[in-house]
Amino acid sequence: MQSKYKIRLLRANLLAAAVALALWTPATPPAAALVLWLSVGWLFITALMLDFSHRRSRGLPWQMVPGVLLLSLIAAAPERHGILIWAWAALMMLPQSSWVAAFNLSAALISSVMIAPLLDGSEFILLICALLILGLLALSSAQQLIDMNGSIRHRLRLIPGLNLWAAEQLVRDISREQTRCEREGVHAEVFILHVKRHQLWPTAQKLCELTYDFENVYRLDSTTLATLMLSRSPKEAAQRRNQLLADLPDNIHSEHLELINIDPATLSVFEMSKLPTEQVQETI
Structure with missing residues (x-):
């Protein structure tokens, strides 16, 4: 995945x-030098921690950090x-x-x-026009x-090769598995x-590895x-839950529902995700 999305190239650019x-820091005024070193540190740390994922939220506040640093750099020494x-x-x-x-x-x-005082009138107008055009093209x-990543995020199978599926698939599987459990006398739980x-994605991958091939995992x-x-x-089923929890991080909270007691018409996936949780303190 990393080579496909050119992570190494992006890390090298950062x-x-x-x-x-x-x-650029030599002979820089103290205020500008401080912002420069903050920017250097942010770029360096981002490059080291970079890990591509189309599943990252695009609304996180950290996205303002590069904008704030860029504005500060220009303001410190226009x-x-x-x-x-x-x-x-x-x-x-x-x-x-x-x-x-x-x-x-x-910003x-x-x-x-x-930087307007550094330019004459015609240069400033040209700068504004060029910025607006480039900004519209960039947006x-x-x-x-965003549209492409949104369609990827909503694929039912979230990671090729793993039994990790979107929440919508759980609704379909509950009805199917309820029918099979009634027919074959199998005990099933969500x-x-x-x-x-x-922890979501590492735990999801680990959970896929710990469960059987015919058991799906859902986000x-x-x-x-x-x-x-x-x-x-x-x-x-209780023994299997304990075994799974033993191989997963200790700070996980858990809940289980017997499949036969679930009514898909009244209990939505959203309600399942908001069920009261309890700290895992089971003896393993």
């Missing part, structure tokens, strides 16, 4: 940008960092929520006002990525796990996973 800013105003077009190409896009547009206009490109947001929301477990008896 590191190159960090080095370029670091080389005569020295004015050329960075063209970086706003690159920022606006990133998939982002509407309020982040509005912030970036506003770009503020940045242009800051259009970002919207295409085992619900509540995890921290950053109910950004902090909730579920799996349909089939066992011969309630006692065996």
Whole structure:
């Protein structure tokens, strides 16, 4: 996945940008130097921690960090960092929520006002026109990525090769498995796990590895996973739950529902993800 999405190339670009800013610090005023080093640190840390995923939320507040740093760089020394105003077009190409896009547009206009005294009237008008055109093109490109990523996020199978499915598939599977359980006398449960947001995808992959091939795992929301477990008896189901929890992070909260007691017409996936949870304290 990483090579497919050119993660190494993006990481190299971020590191190159960090080095370029670091080389820009000599003979820089103290305020501007502080912002430069903050920017270098942010680029360096981002490059080291970079991990592509189309599942990341585009509305997280951290998306404002590069915009704030860029605006601060220009404000600290407009005569020295004015050329960075063209970086706003690159920022606006990133998939982002509407309020982040509005912030970036506003900050770009503020940045242009800051460097206006360095330009004559015609140059300033040309700068504004060029920024607006590039900004609109960048936002259009970002919207295409948002639409594409949205369609990917809503695929039923979320990770090719793993039995990880979207919540919509759970609704279909509940009805099918209820019929099979009644016919074959099998005990089935929906085992619900509540995890921290950053643990969701590693836990989902681990859960897929721990369950049988014919048992699916479902992502109910950004902090909730579920799996349909089939066992011969309630006692065996309890043993399997303990075994699964023993191999998963200790801070997971869990809940289980017997499949026969679920009415898909009245209990939605959203309600399942919001069921009261209890800290896992079972003896394993």
